[in-house]
Amino acid sequence: MHIRSGGRWPGRERALLAIMMIAMLAATPAMAQQVRLGAGSVVGVEPAQVGSTTTPELSPFADPASPLGRYALLLDEQPGQPLTLEQARAHLAAGDFRRSTVDIPNLGNRSPPRWLHFAIDNTQPAARDYRIYVAEGWTDRVDAWLIRAGEIRLHWQGGDERSPSHYLRPGIGFAFDASLPPGPSELFLRVDSVDSVALAPRIVALADASELEGAAQHWLGLVHGFLLALVVTYGLLWLTLRETSLLRYVAYVASYLYMHLAYSGIAAHALWPDSPAIGRFAILVGMTLFASSGIAFARQFLRMRQWAPRLDRTLAWLVRLALAAMAIFVVANAQGPAVDFAFAYIMAFTLLMVAFGVLGVRHRQDQAKLFLVASLISMIGAMVATLAVMGKLPFNAVTFRAIEIGVMTEASIWALALGLRLRRDREGRVRALQLAQHDPLTGLLNRRGFLDRALPALKTASSAATPLAVIMLDIDHFKSINDQHGHDAGDRTLVAVAECLRDLVSSDGLIARWGGEEFVILLPAMPQTEAVATAERLRARLADLTVILSDGREIRLTVSLGIAISTTATGLEDLLRQADDALYKAKQAGRNRAEIWAPLEMGAAE
Template identity: 30%
Template sequence: MATWVSILVPTLVYGAQSIEDGPAIESSYIRYFHEQHDSELSYADALENIKTQGQHSQSDILNFGLGSAPVWISFELHNAKATALRYLQIENSWLDKISVFFLHQGQLVQQTETGDSLPYDAQRSNRFFSFPHEFMQGATTVLIRIESDDPQVLPLFLYTPQEFTDRQVESGYTYGIIYGFLIALLIYNALLFFSLKSRRYLYYSFYLTSFIFLNAAYTGHGYQWLWSDWPQVQNTIIPVLMIMFALSGLVFASMFLALPSRFPRLDKSFNIFSFVLAVCLILFLLLDNLLCLLYTAFIGVVPFAVLMIIAGSVACFQGVKEAPYFLGAAVFAVISAVITAFTVSGLVEYNSLGFHAVEYGILLEAVLFALALAYQFRISQDEKVLAQRLADRDQLTGLYNRRGFNKLMKPIFSNAIRNNRNLCLMILDIDYFKKINDEHGHAHGDIVLLDLARALSKELRAGDLVARWGGEEFLLLLPETKHAEAIAIAERLVTTFSNHEVTTNQHTTQYTVSIGISELKRGNANFSDLLGSADHYLYQAKENGRNRVCYRVD
C-alpha cells in the first residue's frame, strides 16, 4: 500500500548514496537505533532519535539476531537526474512487520506496510519484500522499521527495473534447478521404497521432504506458493521444519547405519536427543512461545550436527563399508546447516555464501547420500548372492551340498534324457572313516575330508559336478560320459587315493575309497533311480572288501 502526504520532517546529514552506485546499500550510509518493546514511535520521532542516538552500521548487511527489539534504520539516496524508478528490496522472507517511509527533501511521499504477519499480498512481486519507488531529483531519505522475533537479517539492495527483472529470472532458474533435482531424487527414493520395501529409502524420502519444505519456507517460496493465506503458519513454520529436519535426519541415520544393532549406546543418545527435541517442539507450540521455539531450533542444530558426524565417524572406525559416504554427506550438510543457522541468527558475520550455505550443502549431501544408498544396496545384493552361494556349498570342503547339487543337476539330467545323451553317476565313500575319527579325532577327520575334496576338484574334468552328499559320501555327476569312461575315471581315483597320505603335526593317515557307478538307461529315467543304482553298487564295493569300484556288468 502507498500513501502520499506532505508532512515536513528534519532531513539527515550523514551523507547520501547515489541511486546509480549499484544495488548494494553501503553500510557507511546506514544508521539505526533500537526502539523500546513497549512503545512504537512515529516515523518523525524515529528520525529524530536516529539523528541523536543512531549508530553507524559496521557491516554491509545488518543482522540483529533472534528476538531483537524493533529496529529503525535510515539512509539517504541521491538522484542527480530526472525522476527514476528503483526497487528497494530486503532480501529476507521471514520478517513479521515492515514499515517503509520515503521522504523527499523532508517531506513524506510514500509509506508501505508489509511483513509475513499479514496474508501474502498479491501485489508483492516476489518472495522477498520489494518496494518500488519513483525517486525524484535530489535526496530521498529512506526510513525502515523492522519488528520480528525471527532473526533480523536485513540485506538491502536497490535495483533498476532491468536489474530487478534479471534478479527474478536468475533466482527462478537457480531454484528451479535446486527444487527439480531434490524432487526428482525424492520421487526416485520413494519408488525404490515401494519396489524394494526397504525402510531406509522411506526414511531418506522423509528427510528430503523435510528439507524441501524447510528450504521453501526459508527462501519464501512456501509463503508465496503454498500457505500464502495463513500467516500464522508462516510465523512458526521455519523453526518447526528445522526441528523436523533434524528429527528425520536422526531417524534416517539410525536406520542407514543400523545403530540399534551395531552401536546401541550411540542409538540411545540419538533417541534421547530426538525425544527432547520433540518435547520442546510440542511444548512451545502449545504455549505459543515463538522465541523459545526459535532458540530450540537454532541451538538444536549444534548437537544434531555433532551426533550425525559422530555416528558417521564411529561407523567408519568400525569398518562399516558404506559409512564413508554417510560421513562425507553428514559433514557437508551439517556444517553448511550450522553455518546458515549461525549466519541468520547473527552469531557470525553475514555474507551471501553463509546465508545460502545450507542449500549448497544439501545438494552435495543429497548426491553423497544417494551414492551411499546405492553402495549400500550393492553391498546388500552382494551379501545376498554370497549367502545364496554359501547356502549351496558345504561349509567345510567348499564343494556343493545337496541343495547346490540338485539345483545344478536338474538341467543337466533333463538335457541328457531329452537328447538321449550319455550320463553317469558315481557315489564315493571313504573307507573306515569312523575309525579315522575315533583314533585321531574329528579335527583330523575334517582334514581328510578337505584333502579328498581338493583331490576330486583337481582330478575331475570341466563340466563334471561334484558334491559332498553327507558325512564321508561324495557324489560325482559325469555328463557326456559313457559307462566305460566313467569306470576308467573311477579306477584312477581309487588308485590315486590308495597311494595317498594325509600328514598333520601329530598324525599321518593313508585312506582308501570305494565307488559305485550307475549309467543313465531307459529303465532309470529319473534321478532317484540313478542314485539308487549307484548306491547299490557302492554297497557291493564295500561288501567285496572296499578300496574298489563296482558297477553293472553287461
C-alpha cells in the same frame, strides 16, 4: 498490505519537517552517507567530515545487486513502544539512528522492530523503475516509505503475517517496485519479525531484476532437484530392501527439502499463499523435523544401540519430546516459544551430530569417520553462511549459500556411505549363502547347494529332451582309513578326492559332497555311454591317487560308483535314488567298480 502513493503533509507538519531537515544537516556528518544510483551502477558514498578538505569516498559495487546494509542508518524500537514514521523521522533528526557496519544487518529472534534509513541519490536525468528487495521471505511484517522533498511518494506493506506469498521473490525475499525520480530521495524501512531474519536491502534496476531472480531460481532448482533425486533413489531402495537406515536417511533428506522449500518461499507460493497461520509455523516445524530425523538417522547409522544403549534411549526420548513440544506450540499458537525452541534445537543438533561422529570413531564404529567428516562439513557450512551474513566474511554467492552446500555435501557423503554399506552387506549375504551351500572342508557344494542347482539343470534337460547323468561316488573302506590313521587322514583323503573330481569333471558339471565319504556328480547332456566312460575314468584316476599324510606316510584308496541316466519322465529324487541303488550294486559286486542303474536288474534285486 498495500501500496499508497501521493499524499502531501499538512502545513504545520511541513514546517516541522523543515526544522527536522535543518537539524539533520546540523547533526554529525557521519550520518550523511548515501546510495548513489547511476546508469547500470550503484555507488556507496562516504562523505568527508565537516571542515575537511578531502573529497567524499566513493565505493562502486562490482555487482549492482549487492546488499546495501552498510549504507543504512539503524534504529531499534523500545519493546512495546512502536514508532510511527513521523516519530522515526524525529529520531533521525535527533541523531538517534546509528551507522550500520555490515552489508546485511541481522534482526535476532524476538528482537524489537528495527528501522532502516537510506539516503538515495538518483544521478540519472529521468526517473527510473527499480525493484527494492527488503528482507527474507519469512519476515513477519515489513513497511517501506519512499519520500521525495517531504512528500510520501509510496507506502508499501508486506510480510509473512500479511500474506506469505504476495510480493515474495523465491530465494531472495520480499520486494516491491518503485519509480525513483532524479535527485535525492529517502527510503525508510520498518522490519518486525519474531523469527531471526537477515536484512539484505538491494536496489536493482527493474530491467536487471530478472537476472538476479533467475540466478536464485536456478540455484533453488539445482538444490531441490538434487535433494529430490536422493529422496526418490533411496526411497526406492528402501522399498526394495526394507533397510531401516535407508528409511531414516530418506526422512532426513526429505525434511531438509521441505524446510528449504518453506524458507525459500516456494512452498508459500504453492501451498499456503494466503495463510499466515500456516506460514507462521511452517519453517519452525521443518527445522524440528530436520533435526529430529537427523538424530534418528545418526542413531541407526552409527548403531548406537550396540555400543551406547543408554545414549540411544535418551536420544529417542529427546526426539519424541521435541516433536511433542513443537506440536503443542503450534496448537497453542505460541510463535515466540516455538522460535526459541526451534533455533535452540537445531543449533544443538548441529553440535550433537559432530559429537556423535567423535563418539563413533572412539568406539571404532563402521564408517564413523565418514559420518564425522560429513557432519563437520555441514557445521562449517552453517558457520560460513552465518559469518558472511554477520559481515565477518566476504558476502558472495558461495559464502551465502554455504549452509546449503554443506548440507548437500553431507547428504552426498552419507549416501556414499550407505551405498558402501549396502554393498558390503550384500557381499556378506553372498558369503553367507556361499557358506550355507558349500562344504567347508572340500569347498564343494553341499547337499542344499547341489539340489538348488540340479533342479534347474534337470528341468532344462527335460525341456530340451537331452540326457543327463548322475553319478554317486563312495570311498571304499573309508572307516578303516579313519580308524587306522586318524580323522586328519580322513579329512586329507576327502580333500584329495574333491580336488581330483574338480580336475576331471567338466565346468558345466556339478560336484557335491553328499555326506560323509559320499559324493554326487551331475553331468548335463551326457548320454549313457559317455557317462559310463566318465565314471570309469574317475575310478581309475582315484585308484592311482596317493594321499600323503601329515607324518609323511602315504595311503591309497579305491572308490565305487553308481550311474543313473535321466529320461523326460524322471524326477531328481528318482534319479538320485537310482544312482544310489547302482552304487549299492557296485559295493555288493566287490567295490572299486562302476555300475549303471538298469530297471529290470534293480527290480529283480529288490
